[in-house]
Amino acid sequence: MSTTQISRRTFLGLVSVGGASFALGCYPCFSSSDGKDGVALEPNAFVRLDPDGTVTITVTKSEMGQGIKTGLAMIVAEHMDCDWSRVRVLQADGDRNKYGHQGTGGSSSTRSMHQQLAQMGAAARFMLMSAAAQEWGVDLKGCSTDNGHVYHEASGKSKPYGDLATIAAGLNVPSGDVPLKDKSEYRIIGKPTRRVDTPDIVTGKAVFAQDVKVPGATVGVVSRAPAFGASLRSFDDSAARRVPGVVDVVQISSGVAVLGENTWAAIKGRDALKVDWDLGPNASLDTAEIRRRLLDSVGEHPEMPAGSKVIEATYDYPYLAHYTMEPMNCVADVRSDSCTIWVPSQSPDQVQQYAAGVAGVPQSAVTVHCTLLGGGFGRRSQMDFVQDAVEASRKAKRPVKLLYTRDDDMRHDFYRPMSHHAMRGALDANGKPVGFNHQFISVRGNSSRAAGARGVHILYDIPGATMMMGSGASPIYVGAWRSVSNSQVNPSIEMFIDEMAHAAGKDPLQFRRENISDKRMLKILDLIEEKSGWGKPLPAGVSRGIALYDGYDARTAHVVEVSVEGSKIKVHRAVICIDTGTTINPMAVEMQLQGSCIDGISTALFAEVTIKNGGVVQHDPFDYEWIRMDQAPKTEVHIIESGDAPCGMGETGYPSAPAAVANAVFAATGKRVRKFPIRLDELV
Amino acid sequence: MPEYTITVNGQQRKFSAEPDMPLLWALRDLLDLPGTKYGCGVGGCGACTVLLDGKEARSCLTTVAEVGKAKVTTIEGVSPDGSHPVQKAWVEHDVPQCGYCQPGKIMTVVALLAGNKNPTDKDIDDALGPHVCRCGTYERMRQAIKAAARGAK
Numbered sequence: 001m002s003t004t005q006i007s008r009r010t011f012l013g014l015v016s017v018g019g020a021s022f023a024l025g026c027y028p029c030f031s032s033s034d035g036k037d038g039v040a041l042e043p044n045a046f047v048r049l050d051p052d053g054t055v056t057i058t059v060t061k062s063e064m065g066q067g068i069k070t071g072l073a074m075i076v077a078e079h080m081d082c083d084w085s086r087v088r089v090l091q092a093d094g095d096r097n098k099y100g101h102q103g104t105g106g107s108s109s110t111r112s113m114h115q116q117l118a119q120m121g122a123a124a125r126f127m128l129m130s131a132a133a134q135e136w137g138v139d140l141k142g143c144s145t146d147n148g149h150v151y152h153e154a155s156g157k158s159k160p161y162g163d164l165a166t167i168a169a170g171l172n173v174p175s176g177d178v179p180l181k182d183k184s185e186y187r188i189i190g191k192p193t194r195r196v197d198t199p200d201i202v203t204g205k206a207v208f209a210q211d212v213k214v215p216g217a218t219v220g221v222v223s224r225a226p227a228f229g230a231s232l233r234s235f236d237d238s239a240a241r242r243v244p245g246v247v248d249v250v251q252i253s254s255g256v257a258v259l260g261e262n263t264w265a266a267i268k269g270r271d272a273l274k275v276d277w278d279l280g281p282n283a284s285l286d287t288a289e290i291r292r293r294l295l296d297s298v299g300e301h302p303e304m305p306a307g308s309k310v311i312e313a314t315y316d317y318p319y320l321a322h323y324t325m326e327p328m329n330c331v332a333d334v335r336s337d338s339c340t341i342w343v344p345s346q347s348p349d350q351v352q353q354y355a356a357g358v359a360g361v362p363q364s365a366v367t368v369h370c371t372l373l374g375g376g377f378g379r380r381s382q383m384d385f386v387q388d389a390v391e392a393s394r395k396a397k398r399p400v401k402l403l404y405t406r407d408d409d410m411r412h413d414f415y416r417p418m419s420h421h422a423m424r425g426a427l428d429a430n431g432k433p434v435g436f437n438h439q440f441i442s443v444r445g446n447s448s449r450a451a452g453a454r455g456v457h458i459l460y461d462i463p464g465a466t467m468m469m470g471s472g473a474s475p476i477y478v479g480a481w482r483s484v485s486n487s488q489v490n491p492s493i494e495m496f497i498d499e500m501a502h503a504a505g506k507d508p509l510q511f512r513r514e515n516i517s518d519k520r521m522l523k524i525l526d527l528i529e530e531k532s533g534w535g536k537p538l539p540a541g542v543s544r545g546i547a548l549y550d551g552y553d554a555r556t557a558h559v560v561e562v563s564v565e566g567s568k569i570k571v572h573r574a575v576i577c578i579d580t581g582t583t584i585n586p587m588a589v590e591m592q593l594q595g596s597c598i599d600g601i602s603t604a605l606f607a608e609v610t611i612k613n614g615g616v617v618q619h620d621p622f623d624y625e626w627i628r629m630d631q632a633p634k635t636e637v638h639i640i641e642s643g644d645a646p647c648g649m650g651e652t653g654y655p656s657a658p659a660a661v662a663n664a665v666f667a668a669t670g671k672r673v674r675k676f677p678i679r680l681d682e683l684v
Numbered sequence: 685m686p687e688y689t690i691t692v693n694g695q696q697r698k699f700s701a702e703p704d705m706p707l708l709w710a711l712r713d714l715l716d717l718p719g720t721k722y723g724c725g726v727g728g729c730g731a732c733t734v735l736l737d738g739k740e741a742r743s744c745l746t747t748v749a750e751v752g753k754a755k756v757t758t759i760e761g762v763s764p765d766g767s768h769p770v771q772k773a774w775v776e777h778d779v780p781q782c783g784y785c786q787p788g789k790i791m792t793v794v795a796l797l798a799g800n801k802n803p804t805d806k807d808i809d810d811a812l813g814p815h816v817c818r819c820g821t822y823e824r825m826r827q828a829i830k831a832a833a834r835g836a837k
Contacts, residue, residue, distance in 0.1 A: 065782030065819045194778045201783035202771040202790060204719020204759030211718035219713070244685060244702055262713035263722070264705045325723050325731055325818045326784040374721075374784030375818050406724040587778055591824070595781060598820025621728030621816050630809035632822035 038166030043127055043173045045098055046120040047076060053148065053162030055082045060092040060099040061109040062346050063197065064376030065595070066650045067588035068109050070195045074584055075114050078188040079121030079180055082161060083148035089196045094341075094348025094368030102349040105381055105480060107552040107648025110584060114646055118180050124168075126178040128161055131168035135159075147187070183582070192587040197372065209331050209371045210401055212342045217331065217399040218247050218259040220392045221266040223273050224412050225255060227614030228475040229280035232256070236274040243269040250395040254384065254412075257392040259400060267405065282475050282614035287418075290611060291316070293472030294420040294441045299450035301424040302466060304435035308426035311503050315423070315492045316675040319609035320416035320481055321616075323624060326374020327409035330389035333399035338365045339390065344373035346380040354383045358390040378480030382414050410624060411616040414479025415609055417443045420472075421492040422450075425462075431504030433515055436465040438496075440489060443478060444471035458493060459550045460515045476611060482599060483651035486551050490655035491662070494547035495673060498663045508663060509534050509546050520555045520579050520642050521548060531638050532559035532575040541565075542572060545664030549656035552648030555579040558597065558660035560633070564668045567680055571601050571633040571661060576653065578637070581644040590637045593653040597635055600657020602626045608677050690751045692717065693761025703749035707741075708732045710748050711758060719759035719787050723816075730815030733788035734758050740795040759787035762794060770794050773832035781819030789815055793829055802833055 038051035048056040057073040073089045092099050125145055132150035133140040136157050144151050151158045183189075200206040225231070235256050237249040245265025250257050256273055260266030294316075304310050331342040332355070339359035345351050348370040356363040373380055389402035404412065419442040426435030436458070439450040450470030458465050481487060501511035513525050528534070528546070538544060541563045549556045561573040576593045583589055606625035610617045618624040662673035671683035685700040692715060699714045706725075711717040711734070720743055723731030727742040734743045735757035762768045766775070770793050773779075780786045789812065796803055796811040803811070808829055817825070 065780075067781070194775065195780070197783060198775050198778055198780055199766055201780045201786050202759075202774045203762075203766045204717075204787050206783055208718075208721070208784060210712075210722070213716075262705075262709055264702065264709040264713070267725075268702075323818055324784075325729065325782065325816070326721070327723075372784075373782060375782045377818075403722075406726070591778070591781055591819075591821070594823055595820035598822065620726050621724050622726070626816050626818060627820075627822075628814070628816060629812035629822050629825070632820070635823055 039169045041124060041127060041165040041168045043123045044120050046117065047080065047124045049124060049161055049165045051162050051165045053083070053086050053160055055080065055087045056090055057087055058090045058092045060102045061113070062102070062104040062348060062370055062373055062376065062380070063091065064104070064346065064373035064380065066592060067195050067585060068104065069197065070193055071110060071584045071588055072113060072117055073196065074188050074193060075117045076121035078186055079118040080124045081145040081147065081181065084188055084193070086148060091370055094345065094352045094370055096349035096352065099349065102347065103381065104346045104376070105378060107650040107652060110646045111553065111648055119177055122178045122180050123174050126174055127168040127171050128164045130171055131164040132159055135164070135167055190583050190586065193585045194587065207371055208326055208374055209342045209344050210329050210403060212331055212371065214331060214333060214399045214401070217333070217401050218261065218396070219263045219266040220257045220259050220389065220400040220402040221263070221270040221405060222252065222254055222388055222402070222408065223256045223258070223270050223275050224408055226277055227279045227282050228477065229282045229614065230277045231280060233276040233278050235276065239272040239274065240269040243272050248396045249273070250392055252388060252391040252395065254388055257388065257402070259392065259396055259398070263403060266403070279614060285475070285614045286612050287610045290418055290443065290472060290474045290476070291420070293447050293474065294418065294443070297441045297447050297449045297470040297472050298420065298422050298439055299468055299470060301422070301437045301439070302453045304424065304426035308428055308434050309503065311425045311427065311500055313423045313496055313499055313672065314674060315421040315495060317419045317488045318676060319418045319476060319611070320603060320607055321410055321413045321609050321618065321624060322375070322377045322379035322481060323410065323626065324375030324377060324379055327406055328379070328385040328404040329402055330385040331399070331401045332389035332393040334359045334390055334393040337361060338367070340367045340369070341386065341390070342369045342371055343386060344371050344380055345386070346373070346376050346378070351383065351386050355386055355390045358387055359394055377482045378484070379413065382479055384412070407619040410619045413616070414477045416481035416487065417478040418474070419443070419488050421488065423492060423496040425496060425500050427500060427504050431506055433460065433462045433500055436462040437468065438466070438489070438492065439468045439470060440485070441470040441472060442485070443474035443476065445473065447471060447473040459518065459521060459548060460497060460512075461517055462515070482596065483551070483654040486549070486651070486655045490549050490551070491547070491659035494656060494659035495662050498545070498666065499672065507535070512546070512548060518550065518555070521550060523640065524548070524555045524557045524577050524579055527638055527640060528557040528559055528575060528577040531577060531636065534559065543664050543667035545660045545662065545667055547656040547659035547663060549652060551655060552652040553581060553645070554647035554649070554652040556652050556656055558600070558656045560657070560660040560664050562661065562664040562668055564665070564680065569605055569665060569678060569680070570631070574633050574635045574657075576635060576637045577640070578652065579640050579642050579647070580649065581647040582641055583639055584646055586639060589639055589649050592649045593637045594635050596651070596653030597657050598627060598632060600654055601633070601661055604658035604661035604676060604678055606677050688748050688751070690748070690756060691753070692756040693758060701748050703747060705748050706744050707734065707746045707748055707751055707756070708743035711743060717758050717760050721784055721787060723785055723788070728816070729785065730792065731785040731788040733791040735791055735795055738795060738798055740792045757791070759790060762790065768794065769832045769835045770797065773828040773835060777824050777828040777831060779821050779824040779828050781821055785815070785817055789817065789825060793832065796829070797833055803829060
């Protein structure tokens with residue numbers, strides 16, 4: 001390498017990131033002698049440098065397709081200043097004592113860990129520079145690093161990191177923060193970087209939980225309650241036990257588990273079970289009844305300013321399933337004094353705690369291997385599949401690969417809640433919004449009428465904007481679903497703002513611009529206006545709609561183009577603009593926004609979970625539709641960085657997408673969407 | 685239990701199974717080929733797609749008894765080292781997100797390109813229309829397919 005490529009960065013010119021303390025950065029130096037050529041540098045639980053130059057970065061958040069293994073490793077590698085081609089990324093086991101909180105959700109992984117991980121990498125870099133300075137007998141201040149080497153410019157000396165590992169391993173780990181690389185010197189963060197798991201995925205080598213080999217493991221499939229609140233009266237397993245390959249049948253909390261030598265035997269055994277269920281108190285519950293309860297809980301909107309033009313609208317959202325491509329599953333091997341688990345979990349540290357209770361062993365005796373997750377979207381933060389696997393293994397005294405069939409997965413989810421939104425707004429004589437009230441009625445254990453309007457911050461400058469919460473009683477299990485309640489609150493606001501713009505006689509984009517003062521969002525509006533060609537003519541029969549979202553620290557906008565052909569709505573193009581703050585991996589940002597746009601369109605147009613006889617009706621990809629290749633629009637993702645800290649990317653692309661579709665449908669038909677999924681004969 | 689001998693990825697593989705066992709479970713549970721994935725079991729998602737004599741088939745709907753003399757190719761048999769043009773294009777365009785269903789997509793595209801060196805958007809829609817990708821990787825797949833077609837020529 002020529003001297004012109006040597007970074008001139010030295011510690012003299014750098015400042016420390018202030019204040020924050022990172023417990024793991026202060027761990028005593030822990031080195032292992034596992035190679036002939038020296039010992040590895042292992043300054044903390046996240047970084048290891050072997051004498052051969054291999055850098056192993058441990059990622060503690062779960063990989064479910066969002067690219068977090070790559071993104072978090074990029075942060076460590078950047079601040080370690082190592083050679084990315086020498087980096088291996090390990091998925092951490094679930095271990096709260098060692099790694100802290102591992103819950104992967106709320107688009108929080110990068111936001112919550114980037115400073116800590118930068119310090120972990122920087123600590124290793126500091127130690128390698130210190131090692132070089134010691135060996136060369138030079139002042140640390142004259143040393144610099146670049147791409148896995150330490151340089152001393154004055155003497156012209158340089159060494160690859162690996163050659164310094166042994167010496168560095170003998171040094172003290174810095175007890176506080178060390179200086180970080182300046183953003184202007186980044187060569188990994190912000191560069192499009194391919195995901196570390198892709199080569200294994202395309203060759204079939206990537207390991208998902210059901211792929212692990214566990215000697216003596218049986219496959220478990222469970223006969224589950226047909227209705228929420230049902231309880232098991234009795235079962236007859238004589239036919240099931242006669243199915244070739246069925247090994248055992250055990251009763252567990254969620255039903256009756258049939259264990260087979262292979263998956264097919266377990267499925268056939270489950271089908272042969274005779275189970276008598278007491279359907280319980282919800283045996284006649286259906287979607288219409290739950291909707292009635294939601295509507296019964298609508299309260300009184302506050303009065304709007306005197307003399308203003310009042311606008312009202314309601315929006316309904318169905319229950320949604322998560323529908324991950326990999327159905328829920330978990331592998332458990334419970335022994336008298338230990339429990340080993342392989343699980344695709346968004347909370348592997350919580351699995352460790354939870355499984356200890358179910359297995360009846362101390363938490364320290366539970367080993368949790370977190371595999372790749374075949375999709376998460378919030379579903380894999382739940383513990384139901386862990387409970388099933390651990391219980392079945394404990395009862396049967398053998399390892400169990402517990403699998404939800406697709407039908408189980410669809411009908412025993414923790415659904416995105418059904419909700420009803422009642423909106424009232426007001427415009428003055430100039431078309432300026434002067435009143436806004438949003439009643440958000442969702443499903444809960446008990447019904448409660450919306451009341452107590454309280455001030456709420458929304459993206460738009462509307463004086464006295466308020467929100468009211470209410471609920472309709474429902475026993476259907478609910479849980480986090482990509483962007484949680486933002487997935488319903490924001491589309492409601494964005495559809496309603498569109499209705500207000502129309503009532504004011506204004507263009508939907510201009511109306512938004514006139515009533516937003518957030519500078520980052522105003523930039524995004526400018527960008528999407530340009531990139532979408534807003535206001536410019538479209539092909540015959542094509543209309544566009546816009547929607548915005550301000551959440552997970554990011555600013556996001558969608559413009560989608562739709563046409564209505566017969567009874568079908570087709571989305572042709574989606575332009576997505578985002579202010580990421582700081583982009584870690586532009587490729588991952590693009591993928592997350594493309595994926596959440598597909599979710600937005602799928603849930604705007606197709607997906608719906610309905611309830612009949614107290615249970616979920618939908619059970620496979622034919623009755624729970626997600627868009628497919630022939631329905632997927634062209635997408636364009638445009639990224640700007642306002643220079644702030646990195647924002648959440650996993651969820652921010654969803655909450656504007658369905659509203660943009662709905663607003664485009666209005667532009668195409670002159671009729672408003674009141675209910676998802678959108679059906680043309682239900683427009684008003 | 686009947687014995688079957690089938691050709692998988694160029695090798696003769698012998699196993700005992702019930703005749704109605706879907707090929708999917710034979711591959712995964714009996715033949716140590718877990719790259720083929722279970723998605724729905726009813727031919728509705730495409731995650732389990734394999735090739736039978738070069739033509740795509742849903743292994744969840746194909747019983748072991750039905751395989752007969754057909755040569756089975758799974759994701760593990762597409763290439764020894766990930767060097768098939770479709771695999772290379774998938775890496776180059778970084779198509780997968782969670783990756784779970786991607787082996788099925790790749791098998792369908794391998795079959796598509798074997799019979800059609802220059803697929804149109806409509807050809808791609810028709811071939812992958814029966815598949816679902818819950819992560820929404822459709823656009824990157826389309827780009828990768830076109831790149832693979834160019835590379836394969």
